[in-house]
């Protein structure tokens with residue numbers, strides 16, 4: 001595997017994804033954490049950073065010690081740090097470089113640049129530049145603005161040290177992935193052998209070894225992660241996996257029944273729990289979004305705990321935690337490591353005092369999908385849009401009543417069905433409807449109406465962190481508007497949300 005040391009760059013996760021896409025396993029760890037050396041580590045990548053290497057509190061690592069064990073590639077800050085610790089100079093550059101640049105290299109024999117065009121577009125983002133390279137380093141590429149865009153040394157440590165000033169991991173570096181591949185394959189000698197099939201095989205035997213003949217309980221949500229995790233555990237231990245699927249009354253129309261059916265079809269040992277009234281009762285009159293979230297999180301834990309208490313001798317808790325949930329992040333206010341906690345199932349582990357089985361803990365979302373496909377999980381799960389844990393509660397602005405839930409479920413079903421029928425569902429990242437707390441006047445037949453407004457939301461995105469509103473055809477929106485107003489009693493007005501994130505968010509609450 002490859003170890004990526006994170007110095008706090010916004011691009012660190014992209015390095016990891018890029019390497020995973022090359023079918024090589026990698027892990028990210030904060031630069032401040034000591035490396036646990038093991039034979040499986042075949043190379044190290046030093047990430048970029050918001051720091052300047054000249055900042056007094058700039059994080060430093062022992063690159064020589066690393067290079068004595070495996071090849072090391074420094075990216076941006078990583079490269080500057082490499083230059084600086086071996087005696088070079090880094091300074092604020094006269095030519096700040098942000099954006100596209102043309103990388104030029106002349107050495108067809110240089111392994112880092114095998115199959116790379118002699119002039120190749122790369123992406124730069126740095127204020128500092130290497131003004132003097134230590135003698136032991138050889139420059140191997142330049143751009144118009146900077147003489148040292150890439151360099152290497154074979155003499156400073158047992159294994160080669162390489163630095164690149166540009167961000168090979170972003171798609172705007174057109175041949176960046178090939179450069180990373182060259183580092184992995186030609187410099188570290190790694191085989192590109194991560195495959196979903198191998199992952200499944202290895203994971204299933206690991207779960208068998210961990211769990212033995214003990215029992216595992218797990219909450220399912222209908223989403224990709226918990227479904228794929230459950231199926232992997234199920235493959236390992238069969239009927240000793242007990243699943244719980246809670247109907248909080250805030251799911252999409254018919255979702256509970258359909259999904260429960262699909263789970264049973266997969267052969268999972270699953271209990272559907274109808275807790276609608278409990279949720280509606282406690283949410284009654286609550287308007288504040290964060291209050292709603294708290295209540296829903298708390299009730300979910302209560303219901304789940306009660307269900308697991310009824311099952312005897314449960315030793316483990318299964319969870320669909322994925323890698324972005326557990327990567328320790330480097331804080332830019334000082335290189336202290338903080339851990340993002342997994343919020344999907346609101347603090348279950350601490351409370352329940354059980355061992356954890358988390359088969360997807362080291363996978364990115366797209367890898368979860370690939371694994372899901374490998375083990376035959378249906379597209380109903382794999383191609384599904386994200387749906388928030390608190391469900392329709394945060395899509396009904398203001399207080400929640402069962403009548404409003406039904407109204408929104410109907411409108412949402414029309415919206416989603418239309419997206420699917422028109423082939424637009426897979427072109428948007430997430431879609432939903434929001435019931436607004438305003439009533440307005442309308443006219444239907446000869447009757448004056450005074451009813452609710454529904455807002456349609458559809459966004460394009462890659463990770464939900466930023467998003468744009470989906471530019472859907474007017475004719476399509478017109479049809480949906482008509483369908484909703486004709487079919488859903490209580491709604492006489494439909495609007496389309498054309499806000500991007502930022503400054504808006506995807507959900508309205």
Ligand code: XMP
Pocket residue numbers: 293344386387388389390430464465501504505506507508509
């Ligand atoms: P926002 O509204 O913050 O949403 O732009 C980004 C993504 O997160 C989802 N979301 C949630 N998911 N519990 C969840 O499990 C929540 O409380 C929650 N709030 C927002 C949202 O659906 C979108 O995919």
